[in-house]
Amino acid sequence: DGGITQSPKYLFRKEGQNVTLSCEQNLNHDAMYWYRQDPGQGLRLIYYSQIVNDFQKGDIAEGYSVSREKKESFPLTVTSAQKNPTAFYLCASSLFDGPLGEKLFFGSGTQLSVL
Amino acid sequence: QQQVKQSPQSLIVQKGGISIINCAYENTAFDYFPWYQQFPGKGPALLIAIRPDVSEKKEGRFTISFNKSAKQFSLHIMDSQPGDSATYFCAARLYSVAGGTSYGKLTFGQGTILTVHP
Numbered sequence: 464d465g466g467i468t469q470s471p472k473y474l475f476r477k478e479g480q481n482v483t484l485s486c487e488q489n490l491n492h493d494a495m496y497w498y499r500q501d502p503g504q505g506l507r508l509i510y511y512s513q514i515v516n517d518f519q520k521g522d523i524a525e526g527y528s529v530s531r532e533k534k535e536s537f538p539l540t541v542t543s544a545q546k547n548p549t550a551f552y553l554c555a556s557s558l559f560d561g562p563l564g565e566k567l568f569f570g571s572g573t574q575l576s577v578l
Numbered sequence: 579q580q581q582v583k584q585s586p587q588s589l590i591v592q593k594g595g596i597s598i599i600n601c602a603y604e605n606t607a608f609d610y611f612p613w614y615q616q617f618p619g620k621g622p623a624l625l626i627a628i629r630p631d632v633s634e635k636k637e638g639r640f641t642i643s644f645n646k647s648a649k650q651f652s653l654h655i656m657d658s659q660p661g662d663s664a665t666y667f668c669a670a671r672l673y674s675v676a677g678g679t680s681y682g683k684l685t686f687g688q689g690t691i692l693t694v695h696p
Contacts, residue, residue: 467621498686503587505667506622506686553621557682565610565671565682567623 464479466490469554469570475578476541476548482540484573486554495537496567499523500551509552512537549576580612582670584687585622591694597655599690604649610682613642613653616665616689625666626653631645666690 467488467555497509508521512531526545554566612627628642629633635642639652668687
């Protein structure tokens, strides 16, 4: 099955701990994204990558880091510098159709909570 | 300039009724306006989308109305069904070309929780 796989589905972080959220896609998409979802705030862009070995900060990158060593993988690390990490994290990849539009394919998300 | 404002935050509709969700934007450089549907515990999925050179787009029971001069667009769900109960997000895209690479960046609205009562 083609799609985006996020793991784990639930994750708990202790104070001062870094945690890494996994995102893998087999859609052969060049672009991948990480969004954070909080109730009443919609989806906010954390980081995005248009191509392997390159990525850009989104609107709320502080306290997060990413890597893009393979086209299929775009892991997100929530560092101890992120003081309010409890949220639903969504990974996406996109089929970019230039001026005609863009379709994001989302994973099923990871719910991160602080112990 | 990057913000997309969505209303209402929540909406309750009876089965068979019309659901209407509104979005407004400021940045006239946005060039593509999709709507995403999200069920609890799942990621959003593209529902329908429109480009600003079109005033309306219909797919089944779902219609986007677009008012370029007012910088507003809305989603209409006709004959709403309990299975339509979900969170709906509008979004707007900036399309850019830099260094020979073209890419898009979506900005999402705050979301609307739709509940359709049987």
